[in-house]
Amino acid sequence: MPLPFLTADRAFDDLDDHHADGAALPHEARDRWRRPYRPGPWRVGAAAILLLLASYLLFAAMIVALAGALPGAGVCVAAAAAVIACALRLLRVGAWVSEQGLRRIGFFTTSTLRWSQVSAVRTVQQPVKWLGMPRTVQGQAVVATPASGEPPRPLLTDHNADFLGRPEAFDMAADAVEGWAAEYRH
Template identity: 65%
Template sequence: MPLPFLTADRAFDEAGEDLALPFDDRDQWRRPYRPGPWRVAAAALLLLLASYVLFAAVIVAAAGNRSGGAVFLGLAALVIVCALRLLRMGAWVSAYGLRRVRFLVTSTAPWAKVQAVRTVQQPVRWLGLPRTVQGQALVLVSGDRSGAEPTQLLTTHNADFLGRPDAFDRAADGVEVWADEYRGHA
C-alpha cells in the first residue's frame, strides 16, 4: 500500500533546483512534508489503546454481554478515528488553494484570496498547549478578513517540527513555493 505522506520530503529532495513543485497531479490535496515524530507517536499510542479496547470488546462480548461489547467496539472506533484525524492535521496544498486541517475544523483558502504566505518570528504554542515559546511560524495572510490576525499554518514547536528546524524550513519553503506559483494564476 503506497503511503504518499512518506514520499513528500523525498520528492522535494530529488527534484532539486529544477522543479519547484515536484508533483505530477497538482489538483490533488497533499501535505508537502512528513508528519513529525511527536504526531506519529501520539497516533501510535492511540492505536495501541484502541487495540486494547478492541480486545476488551471481544472479551466482554464472549462473556455474553453483547451490548457492553458494542459499547467497547464503538469506543475503539472513536479512538481509531481520532488517531487518523491526528495524522491528517497540518497544512495541505493543491492547485485550488491552501487548506489548514485541525483536529475538529478544516478551513480552505482559495489562492485568489491568499495575499501572502510568509515565515515570521513570534511566540508560538509548544505542542499545541497553552504555554508559548519564541519560535517561527508560517502564517497565511488572507484577503477576505480585513484587519484580522494572520493564521498560523505551521510552527517550529508543533507536533510536526519540534526539534526539527531543518524540516520546518523545508516545509515552509515548499508551502511558500506553492503560494508563489498559484497566487499569480488564480
C-alpha cells in the first residue's frame, strides 16, 4: 500500500543545479500539497517504534479475546488504533507547500499561510528547539514572515527530527521551500 505522506516528491530527488529544462521546481501537480523533503531517520524511527507497540497491543487484544474477555480486547484494540493514529500523524509533521501556500503541520495543530499572506521566506541563524523539546541550541531555521506583521514562523530547523545530523538534507529542503516562495509569493 503506497503511503504518499511518507516519501517526498520523487522529482526533488533528481533536482540539481543543472536541471535539463531549466525549471526550478520539477513537478507536475502544483496544486497538490507536498513535503519537499523526506522525513528524517529520527521521525521514521519514532513512528516505527510506535507501530511496533501497536502490533504488541493488537497481539495482546487477540490473546485477551481468545481468553474470553471481549471488553478487555476492545480496550487493547482501541489503544492500538490510537497508537497507530499517533504514528501516522508523526509522519505527517513538517512543512508542506503547494501553489496555494505554506502549511506547517504540527502534532496537534496545522497552520496554513497563503502565498499572498507571506512577505518573506528565508533561512536564519537563531536558537532552535532540539528534536522539538524545550531545550534550545544555536542552529538554522527556515522562517516564513507573515505580511500581517506577526512574528516569523519557523517552518524547518536543522535540529528537528527530519534534519538532525543531516545538514545537506536541511540545505536542500530550505532551498526547495525558498524556491516555492520565490515562484509563488507575488
